[in-house]
Amino acid sequence: MEINVVNALTYEDFVKLFGNVVEKCPLISAAIWSHRPFKDLADLEAHVTEFIDSLPDSGKEGILRCHPDLAGRDLQSGTLTRESQEEQSQAGMNTLDSAEGLQMYRLNSEYKERFGFPFVICARLNNKADIVRQLSERLKNDRGPERERAIEEVKKICSLRLRNIVLSDIQTQT
Numbered sequence: 001m002e003i004n005v006v007n008a009l010t011y012e013d014f015v016k017l018f019g020n021v022v023e024k025c026p027l028i029s030a031a032i033w034s035h036r037p038f039k040d041l042a043d044l045e046a047h048v049t050e051f052i053d054s055l056p057d058s059g060k061e062g063i064l065r066c067h068p069d070l071a072g073r074d075l076q077s078g079t080l081t082r083e084s085q086e087e088q089s090q091a092g093m094n095t096l097d098s099a100e101g102l103q104m105y106r107l108n109s110e111y112k113e114r115f116g117f118p119f120v121i122c123a124r125l126n127n128k129a130d131i132v133r134q135l136s137e138r139l140k141n142d143r144g145p146e147r148e149r150a151i152e153e154v155k156k157i158c159s160l161r162l163r164n165i166v167l168s169d170i171q172t173q174t
Ligand SMILES: NC(=O)NC1=NC(=O)NC1=O
Pocket: 067, 068, 069, 070, 083, 084, 085, 087, 088, 118, 119, 120, 121, 122, 123, 124, 157
């Protein structure tokens, strides 16, 4: 999809297309629509990350809380968004054995208990061993640095989702 096609989208179509580049935070795409025309994909992505960085800590934690747990309830019940379903499956979260599932449940619970927001990682860039290792290691962080670390992961997820939309030819045929 050419960036000029993106720039010509109505507000509704823009939010429909980009509304989930940050999981369950359509407001972010709605907010950056007014910054069009975007020079290119990198410019579009920069506006999203600038918006996220401009939020106070409570706003950043609000974004984190919109993310479903890895191998959590939403995955079990099939209520993940399409993007999350694809990402979590690709990282092997849908093929954990009972011991691995229990380990993820316990680590996710401990993490949420400690930080008050869920553990977030860019699943597409990690396999299940990486995820368990990162979760165990990041549990030891202080809240502030861990919040920033988690937001960096949100940006990686967003970058891959944006790329998937803008660079996939599907949209140009619809
Ligand atoms: N808690 C999470 O990290 N969730 C997720 N990461 C992804 O890359 N997709 C998700 O659903």
